[in-house]
Amino acid sequence: MRKRERENPCVVCGHYHKYEEGEVCGVCGHRMPASSEKLVQQSSAFPSEILKDFLYLGSYDNASRGELLKTQGISRILNTVPACQNLYKNSFTYYCLEDEKILQFDNATQFLEQCERDKARVLVHCMSGRSRSPAVVIAYLMKCKGWRFAQSHQWVKDRRPQVELSPAVHQQLLEYEQKIFGSNEPMPTQVSAMPDSSSGFVFGFPKVSDSNTLPIFNQLANTSIFEQTGPNIAPTSFVFGAGRPVDQPFPDNNAFGFIHPNTNEAPMDSS
Structure with a gap:
């Protein structure tokens, strides 16, 4: 077999093959296009x-x-x-x-x-x-x-x-x-809901589920401690920070987290 002359490489890929005759390059696979x-x-x-x-x-x-x-x-x-x-x-x-x-x-x-x-x-x-x-x-x-x-x-x-x-x-x-x-499926767009102003003070804590609702300050459905003093006691008998009437029980559902007086428990640190 006659040895191929190597003076004229392919003008496209630079390798030695008969590009004009349709021969596929043995190095890079280049060929004459259709x-x-x-x-x-x-x-x-x-x-x-x-x-x-x-x-x-x-x-x-x-x-x-x-x-x-x-x-x-x-x-x-x-x-x-x-x-x-x-x-x-x-x-x-x-x-x-x-x-x-x-x-x-x-x-x-x-x-x-x-x-x-x-x-x-x-x-x-x-x-x-x-x-x-x-x-x-x-x-x-x-x-x-x-x-x-x-x-x-x-x-x-x-x-x-x-x-x-x-x-x-x-x-x-x-x-x-x-x-x-992480997936071939497009990720759904997640819209962060703004906090509902009607849900009361949240202070960054997660919203409590409806099945175990705690008292919230500004919900009318919950009774304020100022309204739990009894129907027959005049509003003037309550002085914030002063003593309470003797026969008035403490509300069972303490919304503010106060500690009953005359106990040995220390107030909870808000930090």
Whole structure:
């Protein structure tokens, strides 16, 4: 078998394979796109902007157009395909995922968070920009923006219509959503009810259930101790802090927590 000449590598992926003849690259899997894919690639020389002036999503073809990336202000590249060659190491800061099958979402989002803090524009790419790299962008939106999977996926799909997640990648994203939010179901919105002013003084204690209701100061249904002195005793016979009539019993339901006089118990500390 004649040895292949190595003077002319593929202009797209940089590896040596017969790109023009449709041969699949043995290193990164790059191949000549079908006619329908050619139309998409011709209309998308620039990567898709996902978050304005920050996050861009594209293919390896986009990542190989260094001059176009510079015109967009992109200075960092997240490569989600370990076998893909980083073509411009002197011009861009690269970060590469190391696993071919399992996407390392946490590592990728940490890199993207650092780019955001540095106000650097970053391109996330895979081979075609349809599955692996969109999955990383979706994971970033879930982790750092607090969006659920469905919302994040729709956001990316609207800005890059050719996105088509593989079943394996889709499942990884569902598992990552469960890891972040604890469930794949949207959390119901909890509205904190304001305390009811008609329930009396609460002082931060939990509301007592209706089955064991204690006296409350301003409820008309409860009888005040000022009204428990007896029907035949004039109001002037009660002097706050003074002695009580001899034959007047103490109310059984002591609303204020007073201690009966002539006992050895000390008053309760309100603290």
